[in-house]
Amino acid sequence: MLRECPQCGLGYFREAGYYLGAMFINYGLTALIVLTVYLLLLRAPDLLHVSPGIKIALWLAFAVVLSLALMRHSYSFWLSLDYWLEPWEAPLPRTGQTGDSHARGKHLP
Secondary structure: OOOEOOOOOOEOOOOOOOOHHHHHHHHHHHHHHHHHHHHHHHOOOOOOOOOHHHHHHHHHHHHHHHHHHHHHHHHHHHHHHHHHHOOOOOOOOOOOOOOOHHHOOOOOO
8 A cells, every 4th residue: 555645745644554444344344245155155056065164164264365355445435534524734845854654634733
């Protein structure tokens, strides 16, 4: 993930623990999708005649891959939700000084 917007310089990492909400969103979406697919497959005939241990391993692999696939989308959704609720602007660049990308944002002067 980029540290800041290449167009305006707005920092994507606001503070420590900022993306904790995105992790909750990711977990919730993953659990919802895995549970929905599981319940739908309960109605289908058992096509894989494998042991329950292998089935659990397959479900675990599916959940991990799905969680990793949804990670960027949940981070993006969290960032856009925060920006929609409380918009902030990138600071004006100062001439002759290099700014830290962590210091950009609405919480710091």
